[in-house]
Amino acid sequence: MNPEDLSGILPPSIVELELSQQRERKIPEQVTSIYSSFRPTPLFRAEKFEEALGTNCEIYIKDEGKTPTGNHKPNSAYLLACLCKKDGIDTITTETTGNWGIALALASREFDLETICFIDSESHRKRPDRKKAMENEGAKVIVVEQDNKCSDLLALSADAAIEYTKKLKNAAYIFGSVYGYFVIPQSIISLEAKEQLEGIGKYPDIVVGSCGGGANLLGASAVFIDDKLNHRKQIEIFSTESELCPILTKGKRGLYSIDTKGFFPSIETYGLDGVVKGDYIGGLGSTIVASAAANLYESRIIEAKRYTSQQARKAAELFHKTEGTWVALETSYLLAGVIDKAGKNRNDSKVILATISSGINDTQFYRGLK
Numbered sequence: 001m002n003p004e005d006l007s008g009i010l011p012p013s014i015v016e017l018e019l020s021q022q023r024e025r026k027i028p029e030q031v032t033s034i035y036s037s038f039r040p041t042p043l044f045r046a047e048k049f050e051e052a053l054g055t056n057c058e059i060y061i062k063d064e065g066k067t068p069t070g071n072h073k074p075n076s077a078y079l080l081a082c083l084c085k086k087d088g089i090d091t092i093t094t095e096t097t098g099n100w101g102i103a104l105a106l107a108s109r110e111f112d113l114e115t116i117c118f119i120d121s122e123s124h125r126k127r128p129d130r131k132k133a134m135e136n137e138g139a140k141v142i143v144v145e146q147d148n149k150c151s152d153l154l155a156l157s158a159d160a161a162i163e164y165t166k167k168l169k170n171a172a173y174i175f176g177s178v179y180g181y182f183v184i185p186q187s188i189i190s191l192e193a194k195e196q197l198e199g200i201g202k203y204p205d206i207v208v209g210s211c212g213g214g215a216n217l218l219g220a221s222a223v224f225i226d227d228k229l230n231h232r233k234q235i236e237i238f239s240t241e242s243e244l245c246p247i248l249t250k251g252k253r254g255l256y257s258i259d260t261k262g263f264f265p266s267i268e269t270y271g272l273d274g275v276v277k278g279d280y281i282g283g284l285g286s287t288i289v290a291s292a293a294a295n296l297y298e299s300r301i302i303e304a305k306r307y308t309s310q311q312a313r314k315a316a317e318l319f320h321k322t323e324g325t326w327v328a329l330e331t332s333y334l335l336a337g338v339i340d341k342a343g344k345n346r347n348d349s350k351v352i353l354a355t356i357s358s359g360i361n362d363t364q365f366y367r368g369l370k
């Protein structure tokens with residue numbers, strides 16, 4: 001992609017970040033000082049969960065549920081809001097299934113920006129608490145009615161948000177995953193987790209992440225992927241996804257956009273024609289994934305596996321019963337993957353690292369499952 005493909009769509013500082021070839025990026029001090037009010041997020045060993053699974057594996061949980069919005073999204077939200085402010089933007093618009101919008105609203109308020117979040121009607125019905133949470137952080141929220149043509153709820157809201165943004169002055173539409181600008185700040189998760197594990201003399205054998213657009217997976221494993229690529233360590237990077245949107249295991253290589261109308265330039269990555277009808281899967285219903293996730297899956301640096309919503313629900317229930325914490329539905333897929341890996345390595349004392357991408361309680365969703 002060239003800068004011209006993105007200028008006019010994204011603010012210049014975000015275009016620069018997106019296309020940067022630098023190996024490391026400095027996060028502005030304004031943002032790191034905000035991070036330091038809630039980071040490092042805790043890392044704990046889930047011993048009761050291990051016990052219930054009857055495994056010799058050690059399971060360490062990096063808890064991004066302990067950010068101000070209870071999910072990993074503020075890591076990107078603060079940086080993006082800061083860059084928008086620097087570039088003279090007044091209003092940020094976005095799509096969300098509920099979690100990202102809350103973080104963006106909070107971050108925008110910090111930088112005195114207006115936020116307009118577009119949420120699809122199914123997400124709003126399934127997680128009615130999210131609209132209120134976004135509004136509480138000062139955002140305006142627009143509910144987008146579903147149509148039968150588009151099964152990717154994020155793309156549907158993206159279409160509506162982009163159309164709306166065209167009519168505004170000094171406004172930027174920011175998609176909440178997939179792009180490098182969103183993924184890069186998430187690498188703080190693995191930077192911290194590596195240090196925290198080193199502090200207790202551990203290094204993970206397996207890192208588990210859940211994959212929608214790929215930001216959580218790549219952020220939670222970035223530093224370990226670097227070790228693997230440079231042959232410093234042998235490590236499994238394991239992505240979990242919903243069987244209804246198997247973006248890595250069944251995605252096809254091609255050119256895909258985050259919207260359905262070709263507003264945003266296409267990127268070469270994996271995509272799916274649609275999401276299979278079934279239980280609600282929230283942010284795991286993205287039919288486009290970050291190019292890095294697609295490339296790393298293709299070169300077998302990342303493995304991936306599909307799970308059913310029942311497996312995900314059971315995993316969340318067991319985690320709650322043993323560790324006393326509910327997780328958001330996207331994270332429950334990751335826990336299903338942890339159970340799978342801990343079971344397969346039952347007699348080995350492998351170190352498994354998993355990130356709670358959100359600790360927001362989605363129990364109303366679990367009750368709705370058959």
Ligand SMILES: Cc1ncc(COP(=O)(O)O)c(C=O)c1O
Pocket residue numbers: 071072097099100176177178210211212213214215216217282283284328330331357358
């Ligand atoms: C809590 C949570 N975890 C994971 C995801 C997956 O998205 P991504 O792969 O972009 O991190 C989402 C997406 O909305 C989410 O809200």
